[in-house]
Amino acid sequence: MDYNIAIENGIATFTINRSDVHNAINSTVMDGLKQFLDQIEDDQDIAYTVITGAGDRAFCSGGDLSEFHDLRTAEEAYPMLGAMAGLLYRVATLPMPVIALVNGTAVGGGCEIATACDYRIVSASAKAGFIQGRLAITTGWGGATLLFEKDGKHDRVFRLLSEAEVFTANQLLEAGWATEIYEGDREDGLQRFLAKMSAHHPSVHRAYKSVAIRKWTADFMRDRMLEEARQCSILWGSAAHHEAVDQFLNNK
Numbered sequence: 001m002d003y004n005i006a007i008e009n010g011i012a013t014f015t016i017n018r019s020d021v022h023n024a025i026n027s028t029v030m031d032g033l034k035q036f037l038d039q040i041e042d043d044q045d046i047a048y049t050v051i052t053g054a055g056d057r058a059f060c061s062g063g064d065l066s067e068f069h070d071l072r073t074a075e076e077a078y079p080m081l082g083a084m085a086g087l088l089y090r091v092a093t094l095p096m097p098v099i100a101l102v103n104g105t106a107v108g109g110g111c112e113i114a115t116a117c118d119y120r121i122v123s124a125s126a127k128a129g130f131i132q133g134r135l136a137i138t139t140g141w142g143g144a145t146l147l148f149e150k151d152g153k154h155d156r157v158f159r160l161l162s163e164a165e166v167f168t169a170n171q172l173l174e175a176g177w178a179t180e181i182y183e184g185d186r187e188d189g190l191q192r193f194l195a196k197m198s199a200h201h202p203s204v205h206r207a208y209k210s211v212a213i214r215k216w217t218a219d220f221m222r223d224r225m226l227e228e229a230r231q232c233s234i235l236w237g238s239a240a241h242h243e244a245v246d247q248f249l250n251n252k
């Protein structure tokens with residue numbers, strides 16, 4: 001299975017399970033994420049949601065370039081980009097705290113998924129970056145909208161996106177993207193983080209989450225994420241993007 005869903009002790013976990021391709025997102029994982037969201041959105045017994053990647057090398061390497069490179073034009077790419085932007089809006093607006101357990105490399109759309117979460121608990125050995133610019137595209141899953149929305153520092157966000165660099169966990173902490181860094185076992189890292197939050201009733205976290213969501217619904221964040229996907233789809237159809245992906249796939 002390309003993904004796993006587990007709901008235990010009030011924690012719902014979605015694991016991208018494609019470690020041979022650094023947990024790249026294909027359409028099966030997108031379907032799985034939709035199923036996961038349908039299952040948990042209205043479940044009052046879930047205190048926390050966690051998104052992570054299988055194995056210890058990668059959280060997620062973004063869209064599966066082997067599969068999605070078949071989408072050649074803006075018209076072909078938009079349904080995939082828009083669908084994923086819609087899913088990440090749903091992740092961002094889940095009624096409980098959502099934690100990205102960044103167990104390894106997160107690049108491209110992998111950073112967008114993590115940004116959609118409320119917290120990013122990052123392995124000390126992980127690296128991450130919005131590298132979409134290297135492929136002559138922008139974020140296509142609404143990640144730039146989310147990042148500008150969540151991080152008030154305009155120039156820092158602009159550079160993070162447009163310079164398309166990969167950063168260490170410490171640099172990500174300094175930049176304010178990583179919430180906390182853990183050493184060693186991911187479960188220990190998660191439990192340490194949750195221990196502080198669990199001192200208070202889950203309804204407190206849900207109440208604060210609803211304050212954040214209210215703002216995002218009022219200023220049409222979903223529409224803006226879809227517009228970002230549409231804009232990316234135009235670059236997706238360009239020769240520069242096709243060449244960059246051909247180069248990545250042919251270097252295998």
Ligand SMILES: CC[C@@H](C(=O)O)C(=O)SCCNC(=O)CCNC(=O)[C@H](O)C(C)(C)COP(=O)(O)OP(=O)(O)OC[C@H]1O[C@@H](n2cnc3c(N)ncnc32)[C@H](O)[C@@H]1OP(=O)(O)O
Pocket residue numbers: 020021022024061062063064065066068105107108109110112131132135138139140141248252
């Ligand atoms: C589509 C949505 C869009 C968005 O809206 O944001 C994006 O996500 S664009 C960004 C897409 N992602 C990338 O460009 C990342 C591509 N991958 C890499 O740069 C590197 O693989 C890595 C993640 C930095 C890891 O490098 P390394 O440790 O050297 O491993 P390999 O490169 O040898 O990878 C192992 C294996 O995995 C395959 N792989 C990795 N990422 C992807 C991917 N995104 N899609 C498809 N396949 C991927 C890679 O090709 C290797 O395969 P084999 O050679 O068959 O072993």
